[in-house]
Amino acid sequence: MTNLKTVLIGGGTGFIGTALTNSLKHKGYVVKIISRKPGPINMTWTELEKTGIPSNTAAVVSMAGQNIFDMTRRWTPGFKQNVWSSRVNTTQGLANAIKKAAEKPTVFISLSGVGYYKPCDKTEYSEDSPGGNFDFLSELAANWENASKLDTPDCQNVRRVVIRSGVVVGRNGGVVQQMYWPFYFGVGGPVASGQQYFPWIHISDIVGLIVFAIENKNVDGIMNGVAPQVISNKDFASALGRAMWRPAILPLPAFVLNAAFSEERAKIMTEGQKVIPKRTEELGYKFKYRDIDSACRECIRVT
Numbered sequence: 326m327t328n329l330k331t332v333l334i335g336g337g338t339g340f341i342g343t344a345l346t347n348s349l350k351h352k353g354y355v356v357k358i359i360s361r362k363p364g365p366i367n368m369t370w371t372e373l374e375k376t377g378i379p380s381n382t383a384a385v386v387s388m389a390g391q392n393i394f395d396m397t398r399r400w401t402p403g404f405k406q407n408v409w410s411s412r413v414n415t416t417q418g419l420a421n422a423i424k425k426a427a428e429k430p431t432v433f434i435s436l437s438g439v440g441y442y443k444p445c446d447k448t449e450y451s452e453d454s455p456g457g458n459f460d461f462l463s464e465l466a467a468n469w470e471n472a473s474k475l476d477t478p479d480c481q482n483v484r485r486v487v488i489r490s491g492v493v494v495g496r497n498g499g500v501v502q503q504m505y506w507p508f509y510f511g512v513g514g515p516v517a518s519g520q521q522y523f524p525w526i527h528i529s530d531i532v533g534l535i536v537f538a539i540e541n542k543n544v545d546g547i548m549n550g551v552a553p554q555v556i557s558n559k560d561f562a563s564a565l566g567r568a569m570w571r572p573a574i575l576p577l578p579a580f581v582l583n584a585a586f587s588e589e590r591a592k593i594m595t596e597g598q599k600v601i602p603k604r605t606e607e608l609g610y611k612f613k614y615r616d617i618d619s620a621c622r623e624c625i626r627v628t
């Protein structure tokens with residue numbers, strides 16, 4: 326019989342994975358992580374291929390991915406391939422392991438990104454809006470999502486959930502960690518014009534959504550992992566500045582980012598989508614941080 330308390334997380338050693346692991350352990354789950362490095366609670370991707378998913382696995386979460394903004398890596402074809410395969414192949418590996426498993430988990434949750442939707446000033450995107458077919462990052466999102474499909478008859482009772490995450494706002498990683506020191510020294514500000522949308526979610530809510538998907542039998546399909554408050558990049562910079570009691574007026578010009586990162590990946594910051602969590606809320610998820618001010622205050626609070 327399936328032990329409902331074991332969760333297997335592919336790529337669970339990072340920013341979101343660490344927060345998810347802590348939350349699951351706090352709730353009494355056993356967590357097993359698939360990593361490139363072996364460790365006490367880790368299995369490697371090669372081990373997964375050889376031995377399959379551990380018995381008693383009730384939920385599988387896919388969140389591995391080469392950091393797109395690794396400053397030490399140029400945006401070369403080789404690095405792009407790494408960005409792609411670290412998401413698509415790992416997710417495919419987990420889907421294959423579920424298909425092969427004699428004892429199936431109840432749910433397979435895979436992260437994706439709002440880069441699926443085309444940046445636009447006017448269009449509002451909900452989960453059933455089209456996308457995934459206009460540039461490298463959108464095609465990556467679509468292929469990443471497709472890799473999680475469980476299209477064999479014996480998997481029909483395994484729920485498949487895809488969470489299209491916005492920029493994750495949390496004190497221990499991601500955008501807040503990248504922007505902390507420039508803001509601290511008073512040289513923070515919006516990116517480019519700051520008018521572009523900034524789809525975001527607090528780390529407690531991306532973790533909360535994954536736990537919600539694990540625990541609720543009615544949850545399957547696509548969910549937008551974005552907070553209800555739609556903001557611009559400038560709104561985010563102002564909220565972070567207010568939370569830190571620092572000015573947020575010095576814009577970071579697009580040409581600097583394009584030169585540092587190449588235009589194709591700098592787009593994640595210089596462009597944005599208006600995304601709403603329509604289905605996520607319809608399914609009953611209650612956001613803990615609905616507005617960017619409270620989210621930024623939480624990130625900066627002194628513990």
Ligand SMILES: NC(=O)c1ccc[n+]([C@@H]2O[C@H](COP(=O)([O-])OP(=O)(O)OC[C@H]3O[C@@H](n4cnc5c(N)ncnc54)[C@H](OP(=O)(O)O)[C@@H]3O)[C@@H](O)[C@H]2O)c1
Nearest residue numbers: 336338339340341360361388389390391411490491492493
């Ligand atoms: N943070 C955000 O704002 C955000 C927004 C939207 C979507 N996402 C997606 O959510 C996922 C988790 O995000 P995160 O912020 O927690 O990322 P993260 O801190 O960079 O962690 C991702 C994990 O992926 C594994 N990984 C890295 N490079 C890999 C490679 N080349 N091959 C296989 N595994 C690799 C690493 O685990 P090991 O070193 O243990 O192997 C790492 O701990 C990522 O796929 C990311 O694209 C994140």
